[in-house]
Amino acid sequence: MKRVVFSLPGNEAIAQSLAGQLEADLGLCQIRHFPDGESYVRIETPVEDREAILVCTLDRPDEKFLPLQFMAATARELGASRVGLVCPYLAYMRQDQRFRAGEAVSSLYFAGLLNAMADWLVAVDPHLHRRDSLDGVFSIPAVAVHAAPCVASWIRDNVPEPVLIGPDNETAQWVASVAAGAGAPYVVLEKIRSGDRAVEVSVPDISVITGRTPVLVDDIISTGRTMIAAMTHLAALRQRPPVCVGVHAIFAGDAYGALSSAGAAQIVTCNTVVHESNAIDVASPIAAAVSGVIAMVDRPGDRNRVQRTS
16 A cells, blocks of 8 residues: 655645655645634545655744644554654754753754654754764654755756855855865855854955855755855955855745845755745655655564654
């Protein structure tokens, strides 16, 4: 019997693409809210003895998590053989240690909720700057998909004479990977952050940029303040207007409008979070990762691990 892919609200396009690539059925479900704000969930496509794959990107996670929890619990109660999660954007990974006394280590707590909900997880470029892999957070099989090849391909095909500019040393390895794939040089900004929205930056080697098209790249565009500071700095140096490229289009508050007003030649993101800037499709590497993790948990040595976490 075919696997069945369910889209939570806002994930319809990528769920349809995944269903096609995985040769799975596209399931029907209802998710809405009662007048008092409580969530209503109904699964219409049969899931008994089938692998149910739930697709839910988790930007603005607090409002999306309960419907996802209810979907997973309903699928399991209705007899799904396994429940897998595809979270193109995986929230709550940044707070991965206690920086100040009394703080919640929310990445561990959120991972615990997902461990109890699902049998496996696939996410795109989760925020793992202080961890080597998702294995350090999750007890279920969890795979991180790398968007760098897709980002590099888009830059190579659409930007003349690019030079990549990374936001900080934490992302230097990721930026280097994108630059290598795009066949372009790169530099990393020297950055001083004095608050959530206050950032000062400088380009350490202006000679690398001169005469090329600057491409500001980051895994997450949230407030956009680092990119805006970089654009201001580049304008002062009389460089070309930059192309801004991000994996996850979070765009908190007025970030997208502020980036546009700051003089970006173009703003482009991956389709991990639905936004008008989406131009880079990562459905194919997600589908490959889903196939891989399912094959992994189907192996006898991993099946027992999955059953223990069900």
